[in-house]
Amino acid sequence: MIERLLELKKQRNAVILAHYYQSPEIQDIADFMGDSLQLAQQAKKVEADVILFCGVHFMAETAKILNPNKIVLVPDMDAGCSLADSTPKDKFLEWKNAHLGHTVISYINCSADVKAMSDIICTSSNAELIVNSVPHDTPILFAPDKYLGSYIKKKTGRDMVIWDGSCQVHEIFSEIEVMNLMKKYPNAVVLAHPECPENILAYADFIGSTQKIIQESIISDDKEFIILTESGIIHELKKKAPGKEFYAVPNINGCSCNECPYMKLNTIEKMIKALETLEPQIIMDEDTRLKALSPLERMLEISR
Numbered sequence: 001m002i003e004r005l006l007e008l009k010k011q012r013n014a015v016i017l018a019h020y021y022q023s024p025e026i027q028d029i030a031d032f033m034g035d036s037l038q039l040a041q042q043a044k045k046v047e048a049d050v051i052l053f054c055g056v057h058f059m060a061e062t063a064k065i066l067n068p069n070k071i072v073l074v075p076d077m078d079a080g081c082s083l084a085d086s087t088p089k090d091k092f093l094e095w096k097n098a099h100l101g102h103t104v105i106s107y108i109n110c111s112a113d114v115k116a117m118s119d120i121i122c123t124s125s126n127a128e129l130i131v132n133s134v135p136h137d138t139p140i141l142f143a144p145d146k147y148l149g150s151y152i153k154k155k156t157g158r159d160m161v162i163w164d165g166s167c168q169v170h171e172i173f174s175e176i177e178v179m180n181l182m183k184k185y186p187n188a189v190v191l192a193h194p195e196c197p198e199n200i201l202a203y204a205d206f207i208g209s210t211q212k213i214i215q216e217s218i219i220s221d222d223k224e225f226i227i228l229t230e231s232g233i234i235h236e237l238k239k240k241a242p243g244k245e246f247y248a249v250p251n252i253n254g255c256s257c258n259e260c261p262y263m264k265l266n267t268i269e270k271m272i273k274a275l276e277t278l279e280p281q282i283i284m285d286e287d288t289r290l291k292a293l294s295p296l297e298r299m300l301e302i303s304r
């Protein structure tokens with residue numbers, strides 16, 4: 001199957017972009033791996049004719065907004081995101097209209113329609129930088145992640161009204177299991193993603209995006225790490241920091257690791273089918289794309 005995929009990739013002049021939450025076999029075959037910010041930056045630079053995006057829908061949509069002349073394929077159109085789903089465009093517009101005079105910052109985990117109604121986009125890598133780029137006397141609307149929003153509000157002390165959305169994966173880490181792992185591995189450092197709730201972040205020695213967690217594990221002198229983000233990242237951690245130990249934290253449902261069901265919808269079989277048929281493709285009307293492009297470009301400019 002891998003041979004067939006590589007052959008099709010060549011025939012279609014395609015490039016595979018993948019997020020760290022993809023399954024190990026997809027990570028190993030990707031041309032470029034990244035967190036949400038890195039994938040957006042990379043999508044803008046792609047020269048191939050086709051981008052096969054192995055992540056979730058809002059990420060592929062972002063690639064299309066930034067690089068409209070490319071065919072952007074997703075292995076599975078149902079690979080959504082609970083954060084993006086929490087902001088229907090009509091409700092978001094109502095909320096925005098009820099808070100005139102606010103600068104609207106949307107986390108990249110939202111639809112193109114919501115991006116189009118926003119002033120600036122951010123990711124978990126640059127949220128603090130983006131919030132601080134807004135003049136100090138201007139109040140901020142932040143959507144859709146309430147946990148990332150609260151974390152940044154606390155860090156920056158800014159006047160922020162926050163949408164009530166959450167990541168269904170990062171929200172369900174078990175606090176008891178974090179404590180158990182800390183007791184079992186007393187020398188382990190706790191690394192957490194800011195999509196986690198405050199009671200979980202309270203245990204973290206380091207809080208950062210997927211890429212920042214990887215970076216921290218590489219540069220740290222410590223040898224053991226308790227990981228509070230989607231467990232797909234552990235494949236990359238083991239590759240980039242060999243000889244170190246990584247412990248995935250179970251979720252409240254008792255699963256020994258915490259996986260995003262949307263990210264895991266993508267498979268090698270579906271990637272092959274997408275390249276064979278050039279379906280499913282991200283299609284977007286030009287008006288929405290142009291409106292969504294401006295806040296995304298603003299983010300990329302600030303994060304340069």
Ligand code: 13P
Pocket residue numbers: 034035036037081109123124125167195208209210211
């Ligand atoms: P980052 O890739 O920006 O860390 O975001 C994590 C995530 O949940 C992506 O859906």
Ligand code: SF4
Pocket residue numbers: 021056080081082083084109167168169170195230260261262263
């Ligand atoms: Fe969305 Fe959470 Fe899955 Fe990321 S991990 S795609 S934020 S549901």
